[in-house]
Amino acid sequence: MSVVPMKRISVAAMKRDRKAVLEYLQVLGAVQISIRGKEDDIFTKTDMSKSQQVFLKNSEKAEDALAVLKRFAPEKAGLLSGFEGRKQLSVEEFDTWAKKSMKTLRLCGEILDTEKEYADYVSRIPKLEDQKKALEPWMKFDLPLDTDGTKTCAVFIGSLQGSYTVETFYTQLKKLSNVETFHGDIISSDATQTCIFLVCEKKDQAAVREALRRMNFATPPVSDMNPAGRVKEIEQEIELTHKQIDQAAEKIRSYAGSREDIRFVSDYYTVRAEKYGVISQLLQSRRVFFLEGFIPEASALAVKQGLESRFDAAVEIKEVGKKEKPPVLLKNNGYSSPLEGVTESYSLPGKKEIDPTFLSSLFYYILFGIMLSDAGYGILLFLGTGILLLKLGKKMEPGMRKTMRMFFFCGIATTFWGFMFGSFFGDAVDVIGKTFLGKGEDFGLKPLWFAPLDEPMRMLTFCFIIALIHMFVGLGAKAYMQIRAKKYLDMVYDVVLWYVLLISCVVFLLTVPTMAEMLSVNTLSSSLQKPMMILMVISAVGIILTGGRESKNWVKRILKGLYALYGISGWLSDILSYSRLLALGLATGVIAQVFNSMGSMGGNSIPGVIMFIVVFLVGNVLNMAINALGAYVHTNRLTYVEFFGKFYDGGGKKFRPFAANTKYFKFKEEM
Amino acid sequence: MSLGLFFALTGAALAAATSGLGSARGVGIAGQAAAGSCTDNPDLFSKVLILQLLPGTQGIYGLLIAFICLSQIGLLGGSADPNMSLSTGLLYLAACVPVIIVEPISAINQGRTSVASIAMVTKKQETFGKSMIFPAMVETYAILALLISILAIFGVARL
Numbered sequence: 001m002s003v004v005p006m007k008r009i010s011v012a013a014m015k016r017d018r019k020a021v022l023e024y025l026q027v028l029g030a031v032q033i034s035i036r037g038k039e040d041d042i043f044t045k046t047d048m049s050k051s052q053q054v055f056l057k058n059s060e061k062a063e064d065a066l067a068v069l070k071r072f073a074p075e076k077a078g079l080l081s082g083f084e085g086r087k088q089l090s091v092e093e094f095d096t097w098a099k100k101s102m103k104t105l106r107l108c109g110e111i112l113d114t115e116k117e118y119a120d121y122v123s124r125i126p127k128l129e130d131q132k133k134a135l136e137p138w139m140k141f142d143l144p145l146d147t148d149g150t151k152t153c154a155v156f157i158g159s160l161q162g163s164y165t166v167e168t169f170y171t172q173l174k175k176l177s178n179v180e181t182f183h184g185d186i187i188s189s190d191a192t193q194t195c196i197f198l199v200c201e202k203k204d205q206a207a208v209r210e211a212l213r214r215m216n217f218a219t220p221p222v223s224d225m226n227p228a229g230r231v232k233e234i235e236q237e238i239e240l241t242h243k244q245i246d247q248a249a250e251k252i253r254s255y256a257g258s259r260e261d262i263r264f265v266s267d268y269y270t271v272r273a274e275k276y277g278v279i280s281q282l283l284q285s286r287r288v289f290f291l292e293g294f295i296p297e298a299s300a301l302a303v304k305q306g307l308e309s310r311f312d313a314a315v316e317i318k319e320v321g322k323k324e325k326p327p328v329l330l331k332n333n334g335y336s337s338p339l340e341g342v343t344e345s346y347s348l349p350g351k352k353e354i355d356p357t358f359l360s361s362l363f364y365y366i367l368f369g370i371m372l373s374d375a376g377y378g379i380l381l382f383l384g385t386g387i388l389l390l391k392l393g394k395k396m397e398p399g400m401r402k403t404m405r406m407f408f409f410c411g412i413a414t415t416f417w418g419f420m421f422g423s424f425f426g427d428a429v430d431v432i433g434k435t436f437l438g439k440g441e442d443f444g445l446k447p448l449w450f451a452p453l454d455e456p457m458r459m460l461t462f463c464f465i466i467a468l469i470h471m472f473v474g475l476g477a478k479a480y481m482q483i484r485a486k487k488y489l490d491m492v493y494d495v496v497l498w499y500v501l502l503i504s505c506v507v508f509l510l511t512v513p514t515m516a517e518m519l520s521v522n523t524l525s526s527s528l529q530k531p532m533m534i535l536m537v538i539s540a541v542g543i544i545l546t547g548g549r550e551s552k553n554w555v556k557r558i559l560k561g562l563y564a565l566y567g568i569s570g571w572l573s574d575i576l577s578y579s580r581l582l583a584l585g586l587a588t589g590v591i592a593q594v595f596n597s598m599g600s601m602g603g604n605s606i607p608g609v610i611m612f613i614v615v616f617l618v619g620n621v622l623n624m625a626i627n628a629l630g631a632y633v634h635t636n637r638l639t640y641v642e643f644f645g646k647f648y649d650g651g652g653k654k655f656r657p658f659a660a661n662t663k664y665f666k667f668k669e670e671m
Numbered sequence: 672m673s674l675g676l677f678f679a680l681t682g683a684a685l686a687a688a689t690s691g692l693g694s695a696r697g698v699g700i701a702g703q704a705a706a707g708s709c710t711d712n713p714d715l716f717s718k719v720l721i722l723q724l725l726p727g728t729q730g731i732y733g734l735l736i737a738f739i740c741l742s743q744i745g746l747l748g749g750s751a752d753p754n755m756s757l758s759t760g761l762l763y764l765a766a767c768v769p770v771i772i773v774e775p776i777s778a779i780n781q782g783r784t785s786v787a788s789i790a791m792v793t794k795k796q797e798t799f800g801k802s803m804i805f806p807a808m809v810e811t812y813a814i815l816a817l818l819i820s821i822l823a824i825f826g827v828a829r830l
Contacts, residue, residue: 345800456821580814583732586821590735597747629721630728636800637807 002355005297006326006655009304012290013313018282021291021311022275022658027667029659030303031293032327035281043283043290048276055273058105062266065108066259068115072249073256083388083404085397089264089665097264104261111255118248124241131221132234137188137195138220138227145230146222154205156198161216164194177211179204195220267662278658294326294655325351328652336361338406341399346640347650352485356648359477360639363470367638369413370466371584371631373452374592376425377624378418382411410631421585422447425620426592435600436609452585459582461519467578468506470638471571474646475499481647493546501539502571508532540565574642580634588627595619675760676744676753682767683740686774686820690733693775697726697782704786708793718792718799722785725806729778732817736770739821743828759827766823773816781809 009031013021025031039045097104137159138145149155164172166186174180182200189195200208209217223230283290295303295317304315320326328348330340336358343349343357372378385408393401418424422445430444437443452459475495482491507528509515516523548560599615602608644650660667705719738747740763745751788802 342800456825460818460822576815577811579818580811583735583814583817583821587728587731587735590738591731594734594738626724626727626731629724633721633725633803633807634810637804640800640804641808 002331002358003349003353003652004329004331004655006294006320006329007297007300008292008318008320008324009295009300010290010292010316010318011307011313012288013307013311015284015287015289017311017313018279018284018289021307021313022278024306024310025303026271026275026658026660028299028303028306029657030299031295031658032656033278033281033291033293033658035283035290035292037283037290037292039283042285044285045280045282046284048280052273052276052280055269055276059266059269059273061105061108061112062262062269065111065255065262066266068111068252069256069259069262072252075259080388080392083392083400084395085400086662086664086666089667094667097261098268100261101265101268104258104265107255107258108262108265111252114248114251118245118252121241121245121248125238125245128234128238128241132231132238134221135227135231135234137190137193139188139231141187141195141197142226142228143197144224144226145220146224149199149202152202153199154202154208156196156200156208156212156217158212158217158219159193159195160212160218161193163189163191164196165189169194169196172215173198173208173211176214177204177207179207179211182208263664267660267665267667270662271660271667274658274661293658294320296329296655325653327655329655330355330357332357332361334405335409338402338409339364341402341406342636342639344654345636346644346648348652348654350649350651352481353648353650353652354477354481354484356477356644359473360643362473363466363643364635364639365409365413366417367466367470367581368410368631368635369415369417370463370581371634372410372414372588372624372627373417373421373585374423374425374588374624374627375415375418376423376428376620377588377628378411378414378416380411380624381414381628382408385411414631417585420447420449421589422451423589423592425616426589426596426623428592428596428616428620431596431600432612435612436604438604452582453589455520456582456586457518457520459585460579461521463578463581464519464575466581467575467642468502470578470643471574471646472499472502474643474648478647493542493549497539497542497546500535501543501568504532504535504539505568508536574645577642578638580638584627584630584634587630588623591623591627592620595623673754673757673760675755675757676751678757678760679740679744679755679763680746682764682771683737683744683746686733686740686767686770687737688733689771690736690774690778691730693778694727694730694733696775697729697778697780697785698723700779700782701726701785701789704789708789712793715792715796718796719789722789722792722802722806725785725803725810726778726781728810729774729781729813732813733770733774736767736817736820736824739824740767743824759830762827762830763824766820766827768820769816769823770820774813777809777813777816781806781813784809 011021037043141157143157145157147155147157160169164186166184169184169186173182173184179200182198182204184199185197187195187197198208198212225233278291300317304317307313307315330343330348331337332340332355339357339361342360342364343355349355369378372381385404389396389401389404389408393404396404424445427444433439433443434441450458475498479491479495482488482494507524510519510521510524511526511529511532513523543565544558544561546561547564548557551557551560595615596619599612599619600608602611701723705723708719709716741747744755744763784806788805791802792799
């Protein structure tokens with residue numbers, strides 16, 4: 001239920017054991033490497049970043065190969081497989097696979113090469129299709145298209161822009177070239193181009209060419225075959241390319257069996273790259289290397305013994321230095337630990353702070369429950385996550401498991417508040433009863449406590465009570481930390497005075513009849529007014545005098561104290577901020593009601609029932625998704641801003657042990 | 672028929688309309704940023720989706736007010752009083768004013784904040800928890816407006 005105490009560990013061992021020691025530590029995953037020592041004449045650091053780069057590249061290669069395999073031979077994934085974690089690997093499996101790693105890496109190369117070939121073939125097809133298309137207008141022509149004439153005749157084969165008939169072509173050409181003797185054929189013609197064949201005497205060649213140029217003459221794709229033969233050839237080529245594409249794809253698919261091997265290789269090289277990253281940091285002499293780091297106190301002794309019994313190593317466990325900031329690892333009970341992620345998202349506890357996770361867990365689920373506040377959604381939430389946890393709980397990654405557990409508890413709280421406020425899929429029970437079962441007006445699910453929609457002010461008062469309790473606990477946590485740091489006077493100034501001021505303010509307000517009536521609570525006796533006034537004044541003066549106590553100058557000090565007292569407006573807005581409990585709770589219930597009443601518009605008939613089922617399912621799923629998101633976001637906000645704001649700053653760095661941070665397999669050994 | 676019912680209905684309709692409008696814009700601009708962020712990093716999808724959806728709640732609050740208003744004036748159950756006095760109708764309209772004005776503005780501004788938060792998450796994934804809080808701050812005022820409108824409508828209904 002707190003921050004795990006850290007120790008410093010230093011290891012000096014023989015260089016010949018370097019690989020084994022590092023692998024041992026990596027598998028344990030209990031030490032965060034942090035080397036303070038500087039290089040000197042004897043101990044130097046060795047730059048291993050080149051080997052590290054090679055390993056990273058290998059790992060990337062394996063990932064690329066996996067992506068190719070995924071494209072060509074997608075795996076059938078079970079519905080729930082997304083929740084499953086990495087597989088645990090035994091030492092034997094590791095060894096056999098490690099031996100095969102070079103071979104598997106070559107295999108990855110082959111996969112990537114084949115994929116390149118495949119892409120080449122695929123890109124060839126449209127080119128061939130284009131060639132074929134360009135020849136289409138020439139299909140009736142039976143000479144090779146590169147024919148350029150005989151000894152005495154010149155031949156022009158090509159296309160002209162625009163549409164021509166034989167007559168228009170002849171007149172145009174004669175006009176432009178002044179040549180009379182020639183013969184021309186139109187091979188094909190459409191709206192945009194006309195394909196022609198033209199024979200003329202060699203002496204007229206230049207004049208004709210010039211005339212044709214002015215008619216936008218273009219030469220066709222050249223080949224030494226006649227067009228029909230060439231098209232046939234292209235078609236054969238296309239067919240062949242299609243076959244090659246299929247073959248390449250088939251070849252890639254044939255590698256699908258090695259997928260697990262490739263996954264292992266990806267992990268294997270990631271792990272080795274990490275190890276080499278650590279080697280670069282080590283201080284090494286000719287025969288000895290030196291390693292330092294942080295280790296959780298609980299595992300320190302076991303690691304020390306493990307290292308000393310296995311290797312010629314000297315291990316020392318020390319206290320963390322006073323000026324050092326040890327990395328933070330949180331450890332909480334089963335009820336609170338799902339919220340460690342929430343704390344971490346804000347900031348981990350700084351050096352002298354307590355872990356706020358347990359305290360926030362006291363309220364987190366309750367706040368979530370009040371905001372979602374529907375028994376139906378709550379039951380879905382806790383059944384869904386509960387079944388997943390039961391079926392796959394052991395296989396899940398710790399992070400996923402925590403999230404599931406968080407929503408499991410949130411679901412329970414939502415169900416509780418749902419029944420308290422009488423909401424089960426909105427007013428589904430009432431609507432079904434009235435529309436389909438012919439029940440009377442008074443049929444329906446009665447709230448165990450009260451319905452917020454009927455008594456919004458009562459609900460608002462309840463929200464404010466929760467607000468005060470929540471923030472007072474936060475303030476109490478501040479007092480606890482100050483007591484722990486033996487700052488008793490600060491505790492009185494910063495916490496006790498505020499408690500007195502706030503409580504006396506609240507009690508005073510409750511003695512005012514209009515106020516109490518508005519909040520629908522009983523008015524307190526007015527005899528309390530005077531003592532409360534006195535308490536308010538005393539505590540306010542106290543805050544003014546002490547709020548700026550870090551300033552020596554009295555004018556400054558009083559001004560700062562006044563500003564500190566102005567902080568009461570912050571308390572007011574913080575309390576009002578909890579009205580989101582009411583707003584979000586109402587939103588869930590009312591929108592579910594809208595969908596239910598929309599669904600029941602079909603009346604009590606078979607189409608009416610079908611319509612109700614469809615609208616009910618779609619509407620409620622949508623409503624649950626949107627409001628669960630809203631509840632999650634705003635529970636976090638209340639925790640971060642209103643609650644943490646009272647006592648918690650954070651600023652700690654996360655504990656990141658040297659471990660096998662793999663993607664597919666677990667190499668970690670349980671300690 | 673007096674104009675009372677007309678004004679009450681106008682309040683409900685405007686509450687749903689302006690809030691929906693604002694949320695549509697807010698979610699829209701946040702969605703553009705989210706889509707841009709996803710092109711480079713598809714893994715971020717679920718995170719930026721949450722950030723995109725944050726300005727969507729104002730539309731729901733507007734709907735909520737419209738619904739409460741409609742049910743209080745009896746237009747949902749068919750028990751509406753066509754002779755509702757002009758002053759009662761105007762009171763309902765006035766009760767809806769906080770939502771009509773505040774929701775669209777806060778939704779659009781929350782959308783802009785979401786855009787910035789999406790940029791934050793895109794650069795540093797681990798800041799997701801913090802990035803969610805900035806847009807949630809804007810929502811506070813939407814909630815306060817909603818609260819006043821709810822209390823006012825119930826208050827008018829009890830007159």
